[in-house]
Amino acid sequence: MKATETKLSVTLESNFQSVEVAEKFVHSAMDRFRLEEAESHRVEMAVRESVINAIQHGNRCDESKKVELEINLTPAKLTIFVRDEGQGFDPASIANPLEENNILKSSGRGIFIIRSFMDEFSVRRRHNDGSEVMMVKRLSSNSNSNSS
Amino acid sequence: MTMQLKTRKVDIVNVVDINGKITLGEGNVILRDTIRNLLARGEKKILLNLGDVTYIDSSGIGELVSSFTTTTNQGGQLKLLNLTKKVQDLLQITKLLTVFEVFTNEAEALQSYK
Numbered sequence: 001m002k003a004t005e006t007k008l009s010v011t012l013e014s015n016f017q018s019v020e021v022a023e024k025f026v027h028s029a030m031d032r033f034r035l036e037e038a039e040s041h042r043v044e045m046a047v048r049e050s051v052i053n054a055i056q057h058g059n060r061c062d063e064s065k066k067v068e069l070e071i072n073l074t075p076a077k078l079t080i081f082v083r084d085e086g087q088g089f090d091p092a093s094i095a096n097p098l099e100e101n102n103i104l105k106s107s108g109r110g111i112f113i114i115r116s117f118m119d120e121f122s123v124r125r126r127h128n129d130g131s132e133v134m135m136v137k138r139l140s141s142n143s144n145s146n147s148s
Numbered sequence: 149m150t151m152q153l154k155t156r157k158v159d160i161v162n163v164v165d166i167n168g169k170i171t172l173g174e175g176n177v178i179l180r181d182t183i184r185n186l187l188a189r190g191e192k193k194i195l196l197n198l199g200d201v202t203y204i205d206s207s208g209i210g211e212l213v214s215s216f217t218t219t220t221n222q223g224g225q226l227k228l229l230n231l232t233k234k235v236q237d238l239l240q241i242t243k244l245l246t247v248f249e250v251f252t253n254e255a256e257a258l259q260s261y262k
Contacts, residue, residue, distance in 0.1 A: 106210040
């Protein structure tokens with residue numbers, strides 16, 4: 001690992017108590033990285049939505065399966081991985097929640113929120129090993145200048 | 149902090165003061181049950197005061213939408229009061245500010261039901 005890179009990770013159970021664990025983990029990391037409050041909130045929310053998806057849709061709440069949350073920070077960007085043991089999904093297949101027919105639906109906004117709050121979002125299938133969501137937030141030059 | 153919710157009747161309107169998180173799980177269920185109970189009693193003019201909501205996720209937004217459609221389908225009105233910046237931002241990006249009637253002043257909100 002490069003000297004300027006900080007890496008944190010946690011393994012989560014596939015239950016909804018883990019959402020709170022992930023939230024506290026990320027909140028603590030954001031405090032450590034000294035991100036601005038508004039930016040921090042967006043990252044925390046993106047992670048929360050992603051972890052819920054991993055538990056609910058990826059691992060289908062199977063408690064024998066785990067979710068891995070990994071945060072990598074460099075001076076230029078924050079990269080977050082959420083890995084599950086499910087079959088993955090095609091983000092292109094998710095309906096646009098802004099369309100007239102969808103706007104009053106009670107679900108289907110999670111991925112849209114992640115995309116809105118992060119600079120990059122991608123999903124890939126890991127070889128025989130579940131799926132991985134990658135989210136990137138590019139950092140302004142003074143976002144994390146005090147982290148060490 | 150888990151969600152706390154209090155309902156008060158002001159003239160013809162049921163004001164629901166929500167404090168804490170509206171998120172997947174307990175928060176959503178409490179809100180859903182409250183709206184259902186009000187509608188079951190024939191109380192169809194509902195104002196959700198979100199001024200003390202500290203956090204809302206996509207499930208919480210879904211619950212607000214569901215509360216709105218359930219109330220509207222029963223001939224009622226559900227409006228929002230005192231959005232925090234975080235809630236307002238989320239409703240903005242999801243275009244739900246075009247769906248909900250939103251107020252920053254309780255007296256004006258109450259007047260709008262008459």
